[in-house]
Amino acid sequence: MIDIINxxxxxxxxxxxxxxxxxxxxxxxxxxxxPSNKCKEFYTKxxxxxxxxxGNAKTFYSNEKCLDDFFIQLSNLVEFSPNVRxxxxxxxxxxxxxxxxxxxxxxxxxxxxxxxxxxSPPGSLQTLPLSNISMGHEKWNDNSxxxxxxxxxxxxxxxxHKVQTLEDNTFxxxxxxxxxxxxxxxxxxDLHMYTLHKLLNTNMCSTNKxxxxxxxxxxxxxxxxxxxxxxxxxxxILLVLTIWIYRINRLWCVYFLGLIGMICLILFFxxxxxxxxxxxxxxxxxxLFIYILIAIGFIQMIK
Numbered sequence: 149m150i151d152i153i154n155x156x157x158x159x160x161x162x163x164x165x166x167x168x169x170x171x172x173x174x175x176x177x178x179x180x181x182x183p184s185n186k187c188k189e190f191y192t193k194x195x196x197x198x199x200x201x202x203g204n205a206k207t208f209y210s211n212e213k214c215l216d217d218f219f220i221q222l223s224n225l226v227e228f229s230p231n232v233r234x235x236x237x238x239x240x241x242x243x244x245x246x247x248x249x250x251x252x253x254x255x256x257x258x259x260x261x262x263x264x265x266x267x268s269p270p271g272s273l274q275t276l277p278l279s280n281i282s283m284g285h286e287k288w289n290d291n292s293x294x295x296x297x298x299x300x301x302x303x304x305x306x307x308x309h310k311v312q313t314l315e316d317n318t319f320x321x322x323x324x325x326x327x328x329x330x331x332x333x334x335x336x337x338d339l340h341m342y343t344l345h346k347l348l349n350t351n352m353c354s355t356n357k358x359x360x361x362x363x364x365x366x367x368x369x370x371x372x373x374x375x376x377x378x379x380x381x382x383x384x385i386l387l388v389l390t391i392w393i394y395r396i397n398r399l400w401c402v403y404f405l406g407l408i409g410m411i412c413l414i415l416f417f418x419x420x421x422x423x424x425x426x427x428x429x430x431x432x433x434x435x436l437f438i439y440i441l442i443a444i445g446f447i448q449m450i451k
Contacts, residue, residue: 150267150293151175156300161221164302165327169226169253172304172333174267176293180218180300181257187214191259191321197234208234219255219323226253226325233322237263237313245273245282245310248303249427251334251342252324256301261318263311266292270306271335277378278341278431282308295320306333343371348434350427379435383442390443391450401447405440412437 151168153159156177159167168175181188190212197208213232215223229252245268248254256265268291273282294314295301303309334342347368376383386408394401415433 229324241313243311261315268308340374
């Protein structure tokens with residue numbers, strides 16, 4: 149499923165765009181970075197990147213970037229993100245199944261060390277409610293590719309991937325980009341989820357390149373119904389727990405709902421949640437707040 153190209157000389161940026169970007173097809177270009185590459189020294193400087201977090205994963209960002217000739221030509225066909233994202237990992241580090249937010253296409257360029265990437269097509273894995281994080285399915289573990297020093301792996305928008313670092317001091321960077329066909333490969337779930345993220349103005353929907361799903365009322369209502377559906381099993385668990393506590397002690401039930409309200413505030417305003425995760429936690433806080441209203445109404449009915 150993952151095409152392997154032995155050298156960047158075997159494919160032009162235009163052919164790469166037509167064969168892989170427009171068709172949402174991953175590929176690996178071997179020896180993409182040679183020893184004389186003009187960007188290698190730029191990205192290996194210690195002061196090029198500033199550290200940041202995506203959820204609990206430490207990453208590095210740079211507003212300055214160096215584009216290879218391949219990417220300079222490709223930039224005439226797609227729109228690159230203004231930031232460059234870097235990753236420094238030790239052997240054994242595993243990034244679990246997920247797909248990148250904002251509907252971005254990702255290029256992973258390995259400057260040192262090596263990683264093993266596992267890929268799975270859009271919509272093929274179950275995810276946690278209202279998120280882009282999978283719940284740990286392993287059926288696609290055979291669909292993998294080794295990315296060594298100098299290689300470049302292209303992961304199209306919405307493709308799930310799991311990453312295993314194989315060597316210490318492994319350093320990779322991402323050039324992320326958008327193109328006009330991104331929404332073609334999104335699932336209805338993605339479009340509903342991004343509608344909710346856009347309503348809350350979250351970082352998962354920080355650009356209109358993917359999040360321009362219509363703001364017509366019917367689509368907003370449809371997205372809200374989708375949100376309640378994805379969150380329904382959490383509602384059921386909480387409601388059973390709330391009723392049980394209510395029957396034991398009504399005051400404890402008030403405390404319990406107050407605790408959920410406090411969690412809502414923490415999830416919504418906590419500065420420790422950054423980047424993509426901030427969008428997920430904001431949505432969780434929103435639907436938890438709705439649950440409090442539902443629970444209060446239900447308790448009034450059973451009095």
